[in-house]
Structure formats: C-alpha cells, structure tokens
Amino acid sequence: MSLDRSQVENIAMLARIGVAESEIENYTKSLNSILDLVDQLQAVDTTGVEPLANPLDATQRLRADVVTEVNQREKFQKVAPKTEAGLYLVPRVVE
C-alpha cells in the first residue's frame, strides 16, 4: 500500500497540520517508507495469535467515583487567549 499526494494532503487537513506545498513530496516519501515497514510486518503469519491491545501485560486500574478535583477556573482562564462570562472564546464554529 502506498499514499499519493492528495491522500497526504487529506491526512494533513484531518490532523490540522499545515504542510507547505514544497514539503508534500518529502512527507509522501517518508510516510510511504513507514507503510513499507508495516507491509513487512503484515507478511508475518499471525494465525492463532490473539490481537494485542496494549504491549503492557496489565489491565486497567479503576478509580473510585469520588470528587477529587476542585474548581480552578480562574487559574486556567488566566492562560486562555480569550474568555468571557466564564466561557472560553474560540473562533466562531458556525456560520
């Protein structure tokens, strides 16, 4: 499997990463070499091997349903670009 230029542009858009026109070819090459490596892995016969969800041989620990966080809005909003009436302001998301 290999990616073409437009697929790389699409991936960059989905990830909201700005990629300069001049860089696209280079990225396409690098990504394709990663996919080549994946192809190599795909060639291994995994019949009878259970899918691995996580490399650690451990299971999720659970947390008691108890409130441990306190309100730190003032602190957080000090580092926000813009706030009003307790809300974080962001560029308008609907027309």
Added chain:
Amino acid sequence: MEWEIVIGLEIHVQLSTDTKIFSGTSTAFGQAPNTQASAICLAMPGVLPVFNEKALFKAVQFGLAIDAEIGKTSRFDRKNYFYPDSPKGYQITQMDYPIVGLGEVEIVMDDGSTRKIGVTRAHLEEDAGKSLHEDFEGMSGIDLNRAGTPLLEIVSEPDLRSAKEAVAYLKKMHSIITYIGVSDGNMAEGSMRCDANVSVRPKGQKEFGTRTEIKNVNSFRFVEKAINYEVQRHIDIIEDGGEIVQETRLYDSELDETRSMRSKEVANDYRYFPEPDLLPVVIDDEYIEAARKSLPELPDAKRDRFMSEHGLSEYDATVLSSGRAIADYYEAVVAGCKEPKLAANWVMGDLSAQMNKFNVEFENCPVPAEQLALMIARITDETISGRQAKTVFECLWNQEGEVDAIIEAKGLKQVSDTGAIEAIIDEVIANNPGQVEQYRGGKDKLFGFFVGQTMKASKGQANPAVVNELLKKKLDA
C-alpha cells in the same frame, strides 16, 4: 408503491456518577460555566485518564438488564476529530471491543402486540462540552463542564418499522435505565439523547435504502415527529425520481422539519485507533454476578408478577410496571389495601387522569399512597360507596386532609344499616303504588327506578348492595 420504513436508534445516556468518566471532576448539572472543567477535561499537557469504576459497573448493569453479552475484556479507542467542545482533539470511546454486546428488549405497542428489538451493542464514551454561538465579539463561547461526563451509547439493530415503534423502544430503554438507576433519564437536561437512522425501501425488498441520520432529538414526541417527517421526505424524493443523499440532519421542532447539517463537510474520517493512555478493562464472572445481584426487579419481571400474583390484565400490568415511580406507588397502595384490582383501577383511572391534567409525575404525587390505600379499604369495608369515593378522592387530591377525616367532614358515610334503609324503601314503595303494581305485573325493568328513588331519598348514602337486596325482598314479597 408500498414502502417499508427501517429505523435504528442510537441512544446516548449520561450515567449517573458523581464524577467524570476519566477524572475526579464533579458532574453536577447546571453549575457556572467551566467551574467543573479540570485540567483533564481541558486536555492540559501531561494529564492522563483514570477510569471511573462506577461508570463501568453501571454499563455492566445495563448490559445484564437487556440480557446482553458482557465484554469481559473491553477496550477504549480514540475517535479523532477537531471541534472546540472537545479540547483533546479526539473522543475516548469503544470501537472494536465494547463493554456490552448483542442483547434485546421487548416492546409493547398500543394494540397490545409485542416485538423483540435487537440491541447491537452499548459502549462507554465521554461526552463533549457545549458551544454557545451567541455573539461574543464574533466568537463562540465554550463551556466544558459537560466534557468527560460518562456516556453509554446504546445502538439498536435496524429492527424498528415505524415512528411509533421507535418511540416505544425509546420509552422501554428509558424505563430500563431509570429502573436500574444507571441514569436519571432526564431528556430535558440532556441525560438521554437520541439519534435516529431512517431509510425506506419498497415492501419485500431485502437491501436497505440509503439512510439519513437525525441528530440529537430530545423528547419522545419529537422523535416521533422527526421520524415521520423524514420518512415522508424520503418517499417524496424517491417517488419523484430522486435519490436520497446519505447525510446527517437536524430536527427543528418549531418548523417540524429536518435540515441538512453538514453540507460542505467531507465524509467523516475518524481514524480510530486503540487508546494508548488506557489499558484493556478486564472483568471476571464474580464481578458480573455482583452486578446481576445488584439489579432491582426489572419492568418485564414486574409486569409478569402483577399478572400472576395480582391477577391484573396484561395491559394494566404493563402500564403499572412502565416506570419505577408508578410501580412503586401502585405496590404501596396494594400493600395498604390488599386489593390489587381496585388499586390498579384507581391508580390508572382517576389518579392518572388528574396527574396528566396537571402534568404531575408520580415522584411528586400529591396523594400519599397510604391514603389512597385507606380510601380503597373504606370502599371494601363498605364505609363509603364507589361514588362517594370519587368525592373523597377529590378532597385527597386537593390535600384537604386524611381519608377518615374527609369522610366525617363531608358526611359521606354510607348507610348500610338495614333498618334505616328498610324505612326508606317502605316510603318509596308507599309513594309509588302505580310503579309497584306494574313491576309486580312483570315489568322487571322498573327495578332500576326503585333503586334510583331509594338512593335519591338516602341522598346517595345508602349502600347500593344492601338497597338491591332489600328492594328485591320487599318487591318480590
């Protein structure tokens, strides 16, 4: 052409936990914006999710309540998308290994017929924050209090065949989740939200038609209206030779129509992958058994018991087991008067009528169950007649006091004393010699006339059963 409607529902249920699914931040509703948005909810660098045990337990309880397979090993995945109400840039959800697998529920339609509806799966995920689009100097305001609230997304099979069935299914789910207490099910506050996938196909065709998804409908009534609108839209387009575009639509309750939501957007590409910050969640049989033991009696079991133990009809039993509040109320009345049928009649009849009229829920019923029970007991011990009970009930509803005091104050005691009633009957007979003669001459229908006269003369207080018996004796003598 005859069309078959195909509907599948995705229901999002907020689990009633004190804290968020992956952090110890409070989930209390209606707090000032962003006062319940901790570093984890804001996706500050370096924070990590820690899974809430209560969210897991409630999801398992739900799975058991619908007889579903429970995922002994479940896993979280990342669903990647950018929107400001989700600061991480992804939602933690469950894709390949959900906590709840295949299950089913039975719905009952108005005509008493039942249908089994398949539940494909139910998985745990986190809720997003809220965007407010009022004008903040041309910007949008973001409140992240809701971000990270535990959600259970319940996905049905495309088994529903009408808007009415969809509503019956939604109500059934609402009843189950509120019964077992995994959620308060408050649709107005968004604790339960529904997306509907709708398509139509010519009757008999196997393949599904192209579907559209109606997002975030938040009341039973709107679900029905939105689906009906959308079905008609599909049929109109196809019959005009057009094609349905697969898309997401929003229901506008004011205009009663659906509108396309994301016209320009490219096909969703969420690029799911296993969540690296969380390990697989593994539970054992012991855990599942503990969850099973913690479940209260479920609506269907309650309905069956009301039929077998209380001798109620299927319809009555279904209505009275439809919600936990009405079921608890009815059972409290039965416990007090030991008369299941009368209790059912009063709870479903006069009481429900009043509650509907004033839009009161059973949780806030102004008539205490033990008072209604006492009133019914006064009917069975013949202190009052069924008709007098209506007056007592009205007083109870208006909170004018307790049953016995009301009977006393309104002079409602039924007269069962044969001597007193006999005297009245003698008078009625003496005053109506003509009718007596006709009756004795074979005009049986006149019996009702004598009952009426006697009741009238007693100002409605005579015990009708005693009146009947004595009249018969005297007239037929």
